[in-house]
Amino acid sequence: MRVTAFIRQKDASKNDLTARASVYFRVRDVGLDIKCASELQINPNHWSQERQGYKIRVALVDDTVRLRFDESVRELTNLISKEYFIGAKSDWLQKVIFSYHHPNAYKLSDGTLVETKVTDWAEKYLKSKKFDAHQECNTKGLIMKISRFEAYQQKICKRKGYTMNIDRMTADDLRDFQDYMKNESSYAQKYPELYADFTDKSMGKPRSMNTIVNNLTLLRTVCNWVRKQGGTRNNPFMTFEMPKTLYGTPFYLTIEERDKVYAVDLSDRPDLEEYRDMFIFQCMVGCRHGDLVSFTPENIIDGVLEYIPEKTINKVARNVRVPLTDKAKAIFEKHNHGAGLPLFPMHFNFKFNDAIREILKRAEINRLVTVLNPLTREEEKKPLYEVATSHMARRTFIGNLYKQVKDPNLVASMSGHANGSQAFSRYRAIDDDMKRDLVGLIK
Numbered sequence: 001m002r003v004t005a006f007i008r009q010k011d012a013s014k015n016d017l018t019a020r021a022s023v024y025f026r027v028r029d030v031g032l033d034i035k036c037a038s039e040l041q042i043n044p045n046h047w048s049q050e051r052q053g054y055k056i057r058v059a060l061v062d063d064t065v066r067l068r069f070d071e072s073v074r075e076l077t078n079l080i081s082k083e084y085f086i087g088a089k090s091d092w093l094q095k096v097i098f099s100y101h102h103p104n105a106y107k108l109s110d111g112t113l114v115e116t117k118v119t120d121w122a123e124k125y126l127k128s129k130k131f132d133a134h135q136e137c138n139t140k141g142l143i144m145k146i147s148r149f150e151a152y153q154q155k156i157c158k159r160k161g162y163t164m165n166i167d168r169m170t171a172d173d174l175r176d177f178q179d180y181m182k183n184e185s186s187y188a189q190k191y192p193e194l195y196a197d198f199t200d201k202s203m204g205k206p207r208s209m210n211t212i213v214n215n216l217t218l219l220r221t222v223c224n225w226v227r228k229q230g231g232t233r234n235n236p237f238m239t240f241e242m243p244k245t246l247y248g249t250p251f252y253l254t255i256e257e258r259d260k261v262y263a264v265d266l267s268d269r270p271d272l273e274e275y276r277d278m279f280i281f282q283c284m285v286g287c288r289h290g291d292l293v294s295f296t297p298e299n300i301i302d303g304v305l306e307y308i309p310e311k312t313i314n315k316v317a318r319n320v321r322v323p324l325t326d327k328a329k330a331i332f333e334k335h336n337h338g339a340g341l342p343l344f345p346m347h348f349n350f351k352f353n354d355a356i357r358e359i360l361k362r363a364e365i366n367r368l369v370t371v372l373n374p375l376t377r378e379e380e381k382k383p384l385y386e387v388a389t390s391h392m393a394r395r396t397f398i399g400n401l402y403k404q405v406k407d408p409n410l411v412a413s414m415s416g417h418a419n420g421s422q423a424f425s426r427y428r429a430i431d432d433d434m435k436r437d438l439v440g441l442i443k
């Protein structure tokens with residue numbers, strides 16, 4: 001078997017310095033003669049068929065350019081020889097040459113082109129699993145962030161052809177990506193032309209470190225999945241120090257505050273009254289907002305709410321059963337519109353949160369709570385109504401139950417958390433009353 005390089009265009013004028021001819025590669029063996037063009041180009045007047053590269057003396061061509069071109073011809077010739085197998089055809093030669101010119105995006109494996117871009121593998125990861133809407137949105141968001149990061153590296157940092165490559169990605173790439181996510185909002189203002197083709201509004205807002213960590217954690221999950229598929233042996237996270245998420249002490253409504261919200265007069269604002277009923281019902285069953293808007297009368301069986309949480313349905317399809325209190329039953333009866341119809345309308349979550357804050361303000365729920373500023377990671381004092389969200393209803397259910405029974409597994413059976421869940425631990429505020437009870441055991 002023999003591999004040679006050649007050009008076809010040989011009639012350029014000696015004074016034409018702009019003429020370009022593509023370099024072809026030819027593979028000949030017994031019963032085989034195939035050829036394919038590469039992306040290498042040279043002025044026909046400078047080509048030496050004998051040397052398989054530039055002529056010895058070429059005016060007006062930088063030595064570095066000439067040496068790099070000759071090296072590329074040799075590398076490609078050697079790669080073709082190495083990958084050759086009996087029975088190879090023209091499409092094989094095309095793939096070998098293409099993989100050489102695009103090493104950041106493709107590699108050759110057993111004669112087949114395999115994607116090596118992290119974004120391509122993340123797309124495969126997304127299609128391979130049945131995610132809920134929230135997880136799917138997060139994965140698509142990660143893909144877009146990586147795409148913008150690659151564009152930034154190529155156009156602003158002048159790293160030609162840069163991509164996050166599943167085989168070549170290092171801890172340095174991860175650190176660069178982390179730094180990019182931290183500063184992307186300033187880049188969007190400084191380089192508007194770079195982001196003209198992107199519509200993600202999140203890139204214009206500063207990100208908290210927790211958000212950045214969540215994206216890096218998702219990227220690590222994708223990389224682990226790729227290794228399990230045999231796509232790579234590379235593990236850039238092995239030498240990367242993952243930053244930590246940081247959460248403040250969870251705050252929630254006391255039972256008295258919850259009942260005060262339930263009793264507040266909203267007769268002048270029927271829209272807020274509907275939101276208030278949703279919020280109080282959520283406080284009494286502890287579900288997530290996505291599950292709340294999916295409930296129908298069929299979810300209530302003999303006075304017990306029964307459902308499978310959307311977030312874990314594809315991991316642990318475990319039924320959650322929560323007996324309804326009298327207040328919860330009253331709200332259910334008020335919003336029971338008939339079999340198969342949702343109890344509550346599917347409002348956008350941010351509208352729900354705005355409504356909750358307005359309702360709590362009207363109910364004068366202005367107790368000061370300590371919150372962690374997500375950007376500065378410093379503590380701040382805020383009135384509770386300013387920082388309330390629908391998720392606080394879930395914390396209200398969990399926190400008040402845990403305060404009474406102090407059994408995380410029992411509470412988790414009604415909140416939908418897995419036993420021993422690390423996420424569940426964030427909901428447990430060890431308050432002064434609980435500490436007094438404990439100290440009282442040893443007096």
